[in-house]
Amino acid sequence: CTTTTQSSSFTESSNGRRNSTLSLLSLSLPDQAIMGICCSCKDSTDEPITSIKPYEKRSCTDVFFLLLFLGAWAGTASIASKAIAQDGDPNRIIRGYNMEGKICGKDAGVENKPLAAWPYPPEYNYRICVASCDETQTDSRMAVSSASTKFLFFCVPTVTVNGSVTISVSGDFQSKAETFSRAVGDMWTASWVIGFSSAFAIVLAFGYLIFVRKFASCVVWGILIMLAMGGAFVGWSFLKAADEAEAVGGSDRSKLLRGFGYFTSIATFLFCIVVISMRKRIRIAIEVVKEASRAMSKMKSMVFFPIFPFLVGCLYFAFWIILALYVYSVANRTTVKTPSTVTQTFFTSQPTGNPANSIVYERDTSFNNSLWYHFFTLLWNVQFLIYLCYMVICGAVADYYFSARPGGGVTPTAKRQRPRGQRGARGGGSAATAPQPQQAWNNGSADGGPTELSATPVMDSVKRVFRFHLGTIAFGSLIIAIINFIRAVVKYVQETSAKHGGRVQKCLLCMIQCCLWCLKCCADKISRNAFIWCSIYGDAFIPSASGSFQIIWNNLARVAAINVVGAYLMLLGKILVALAAAGVGGIVLTNNSKYEEELSSPVIPCLCIFVLSYLVASLFMIVYETTIDTIFLCFLVDSEVNKNGQMLASPKLQELVGRYQAESQEMAKIAKDNAIQPE
Numbered sequence: 001c002t003t004t005t006q007s008s009s010f011t012e013s014s015n016g017r018r019n020s021t022l023s024l025l026s027l028s029l030p031d032q033a034i035m036g037i038c039c040s041c042k043d044s045t046d047e048p049i050t051s052i053k054p055y056e057k058r059s060c061t062d063v064f065f066l067l068l069f070l071g072a073w074a075g076t077a078s079i080a081s082k083a084i085a086q087d088g089d090p091n092r093i094i095r096g097y098n099m100e101g102k103i104c105g106k107d108a109g110v111e112n113k114p115l116a117a118w119p120y121p122p123e124y125n126y127r128i129c130v131a132s133c134d135e136t137q138t139d140s141r142m143a144v145s146s147a148s149t150k151f152l153f154f155c156v157p158t159v160t161v162n163g164s165v166t167i168s169v170s171g172d173f174q175s176k177a178e179t180f181s182r183a184v185g186d187m188w189t190a191s192w193v194i195g196f197s198s199a200f201a202i203v204l205a206f207g208y209l210i211f212v213r214k215f216a217s218c219v220v221w222g223i224l225i226m227l228a229m230g231g232a233f234v235g236w237s238f239l240k241a242a243d244e245a246e247a248v249g250g251s252d253r254s255k256l257l258r259g260f261g262y263f264t265s266i267a268t269f270l271f272c273i274v275v276i277s278m279r280k281r282i283r284i285a286i287e288v289v290k291e292a293s294r295a296m297s298k299m300k301s302m303v304f305f306p307i308f309p310f311l312v313g314c315l316y317f318a319f320w321i322i323l324a325l326y327v328y329s330v331a332n333r334t335t336v337k338t339p340s341t342v343t344q345t346f347f348t349s350q351p352t353g354n355p356a357n358s359i360v361y362e363r364d365t366s367f368n369n370s371l372w373y374h375f376f377t378l379l380w381n382v383q384f385l386i387y388l389c390y391m392v393i394c395g396a397v398a399d400y401y402f403s404a405r406p407g408g409g410v411t412p413t414a415k416r417q418r419p420r421g422q423r424g425a426r427g428g429g430s431a432a433t434a435p436q437p438q439q440a441w442n443n444g445s446a447d448g449g450p451t452e453l454s455a456t457p458v459m460d461s462v463k464r465v466f467r468f469h470l471g472t473i474a475f476g477s478l479i480i481a482i483i484n485f486i487r488a489v490v491k492y493v494q495e496t497s498a499k500h501g502g503r504v505q506k507c508l509l510c511m512i513q514c515c516l517w518c519l520k521c522c523a524d525k526i527s528r529n530a531f532i533w534c535s536i537y538g539d540a541f542i543p544s545a546s547g548s549f550q551i552i553w554n555n556l557a558r559v560a561a562i563n564v565v566g567a568y569l570m571l572l573g574k575i576l577v578a579l580a581a582a583g584v585g586g587i588v589l590t591n592n593s594k595y596e597e598e599l600s601s602p603v604i605p606c607l608c609i610f611v612l613s614y615l616v617a618s619l620f621m622i623v624y625e626t627t628i629d630t631i632f633l634c635f636l637v638d639s640e641v642n643k644n645g646q647m648l649a650s651p652k653l654q655e656l657v658g659r660y661q662a663e664s665q666e667m668a669k670i671a672k673d674n675a676i677q678p679e
Contacts, residue, residue: 058467075373581613
């Protein structure tokens with residue numbers, strides 16, 4: 001792993017903002033010290049960039065945190081080995097054990113008795129093994145004979161009054177049970193339609209991308225106009241109702257309605273002012289969303305990539321649960337005297353045949369405290385997988401954005417398509433095909449730089465992330481894991497002190513929880529922007545966070561616009577895809593003679609299709625949101641460093657930026673001329 005000394009500088013464009021230069025964190029440490037942290041920064045340069053940093057120019061980032069992450073896994077392995085060595089056995093918790101210490105259904109002598117039952121329910125630690133729950137009414141070892149219900153591997157006793165068992169099933173319960181049974185039967189009958197309709201939601205989601213690319217402007221402006229009209233109508237309705245209330249003598253009600261009317265009208269007026277003042281930035285945000293739609297259309301495999309981290313996450317969660325059971329089952333085996341309520345029947349005091357001494361497992365609290373560490377590693381690993389998926393998608397989208405177009409790719413007249421090269425084309429190229437000026441990564445050499453979009457951008461992004469930037473992901477995920485762990489501890493304190501704590505304490509804990517939630521949201525947003533920056537420049541986490549934060553801070557109005565536009569379009573997409581998939585499924589179910597005869601009602605299957613399709617659309621929109629965020633930050637970088645017609649943005653975006661910059665420059669010139677005029 002080699003390290004480089006780099007920094008970033010961005011000079012503000014002259015669009016009404018004052019020029020400023022960001023100099024990122026530079027470390028002048030010896031190589032041995034840098035190896036531990038890899039906080040690389042790049043030399044200050046104003047040269048344009050026309051590609052993300054190539055593979056061969058990157059270096060390992062945040063190695064210390066990667067080693068810390070591996071150390072956390074080593075700690076988990078240590079806990080697992082100790083739990084197994086100390087006779088931890090999850091079956092002791094899952095299945096239960098009898099008074100001889102034998103696990104029901106597993107150990108010799110009780111292998112044919114898989115269920116655990118309580119001879120005397122108040123004595124929770126004293127159980128016997130039975131073959132079926134019917135034996136709780138006939139077995140002589142039962143101090144209190146009662147009916148019981150099977151729950152997992154236990155026979156749970158029913159309500160007992162004066163030694164007799166009362167069981168009653170009302171007609172309403174039977175009716176609900178039958179209704180539920182029919183609903184389950186309908187879902188089973190229509191399972192193929194449910195499955196195909198949910199899968200069809202992916203096709204509909206891609207269709208929505210085309211819809212957004214063609215009609216995003218109409219949709220966004222239509223929603224904003226409807227919101228303004230709706231606000232005006234609500235305000236007018238309140239004022240009209242206030243006049244009517246005043247006419248009949250309801251002065252208090254009239255004042256309340258009039259207050260609501262004025263408030264709504266003023267809010268609507270301010271909303272319209274904000275929309276009008278941000279119209280240019282909203283248009284840019286719409287074009288960014290369209291560019292994101294084009295990127296996802298060109299790289300369809302991005303939509304399916306999150307499936308792999310999700311499957312890994314499921315496997316890890318299963319491993320985490322099993323290990324947690326092993327840790328929790330570590331206990332000290334002791335022999336105690338069996339209570340007389342277990343060795344004698346409750347009503348006749350006859351011997352039950354249960355042993356006079358019983359084996360009881362008492363939890364090893366000192367070792368069980370390692371569950372806190374185990375819980376923290378869960379938070380860290382889950383967040384690591386989320387950020388890993390996010391950074392892979394960011395890398396592919398950034399690769400797409402900073403790839404050349406036909407004819408040089410840097411002129412407004414260039415086509416929108418990004419040419420595909422061979423696998424690994426991002427690492428090379430020829431001087432004949434390289435765009436001018438040279439990339440900063442080429443150091444002014446005669447060799448052309450990486451100019452074409454790779455044939456496999458997602459896999460190339462996976463390769464870059466796993467080779468160089470796992471430490472950066474570990475750093476960002478560690479921050480979120482620490483915040484979430486503190487929130488969990490505060491939540492635990494809230495739950496334990498709910499009955500005994502005063503109002504001041506409850507209020508204070510709620511305030512702390514709220515502040516931690518806000519901190520987590522801010523840290524998550526900064527981390528995600530840092531990953532996008534790292535995908536472009538290959539910097540470590542701290543320089544990436546600093547650079548991305550500075551450029552976002554200088555473009556807050558654009559950020560607000562893209563957040564509003566993106567939120568509207570993604571919510572609309574989820575609803576439209578879910579409704580369309582449910583509608584298609586409903587048409588199939590109601591127009592097929594097989595389902596008409598076998599289904600009691602198509603409502604439940606259609607509702608199931610809607611829910612599953614909404615989940616599919618939500619996963620799709622998460623990828624879409626990541627793509628929008630990446631395209632937006634790439635556009636900000638592009639507009640800052642690739643000036644004078646060198647931008648790689650789409651022609652429409654370049655046209656908008658150029659037009660608004662020209663207007664801003666003209667306004668700045670007029671203001672300057674007015675300022676220097678003699679008195």
